[in-house]
Amino acid sequence: MTDLKSMLATWAEKFRPHAEGVDLPPHHEQCLGCGPDNPHGHHLQVRRYGDGVVAEHTFDNRHVGAPGIAHGGAVATVIDDLYGFLLYLVGAPAVTRQLTVDYRAPVMIGTPYRMEAGVTNQEGRKLFLAASLTDRDGFLVATSTAVFVTVGVDHFTRGTQ
Numbered sequence: 001m002t003d004l005k006s007m008l009a010t011w012a013e014k015f016r017p018h019a020e021g022v023d024l025p026p027h028h029e030q031c032l033g034c035g036p037d038n039p040h041g042h043h044l045q046v047r048r049y050g051d052g053v054v055a056e057h058t059f060d061n062r063h064v065g066a067p068g069i070a071h072g073g074a075v076a077t078v079i080d081d082l083y084g085f086l087l088y089l090v091g092a093p094a095v096t097r098q099l100t101v102d103y104r105a106p107v108m109i110g111t112p113y114r115m116e117a118g119v120t121n122q123e124g125r126k127l128f129l130a131a132s133l134t135d136r137d138g139f140l141v142a143t144s145t146a147v148f149v150t151v152g153v154d155h156f157t158r159g160t161q
Ligand SMILES: CCCCCCCC(=O)SCCNC(=O)CCNC(=O)[C@H](O)C(C)(C)COP(=O)(O)OP(=O)(O)OC[C@H]1O[C@@H](n2cnc3c(N)ncnc32)[C@H](O)[C@@H]1OP(=O)(O)O
Pocket: 027, 080, 081, 084, 087, 093, 094, 095, 096, 097, 098, 124, 125, 126, 147, 149, 151
């Protein structure tokens, strides 16, 4: 299990501008969205793309809802985690206050999708975010918006009390 101390020790290296196209580091090793050591996780790999972030992602049989189709909650999980990489570029930790997903078409198991996310507006502590998921033909499968609220490190100590 990732402890808070080791997670925070790596944050200065994460919450800074990263070069275009580079792989961004996971939030921590056990993160459900991107942690490489979480056997139940999505192992999302994300790159900086201009002012936003991009990932190519394929859902597998651990994430099935209806046969052959990704569970909507799994799709929302990955989108939520993708937003978490924008925080590196913003330069401050934040958490999801509101997340909406418009499921325009089924997300198929075993099919690669391109996911993009960016910041549409920032007002004080509030970050307004948007994301999209498209297939290889550029067909729009899902769109999303979210409101994240920046928090201090003390927010994360709650999980260790
Ligand atoms: C390190 C990053 C890892 C990223 C991993 C992926 C993301 C995640 O999974 S995060 C986990 C899920 N999210 C959570 O657990 C968060 C739970 N919620 C909370 O802890 C609190 O509600 C928290 C911290 C978000 C906000 O609480 P608090 O600090 O009291 O702020 P609060 O005053 O309620 O709201 C802050 C501002 O947001 C505004 N706001 C709240 N909800 C909304 C909304 N839906 N739309 C627009 N604005 C909103 C408020 O009006 C307020 O605005 P202003 O400052 O102008 O008055």
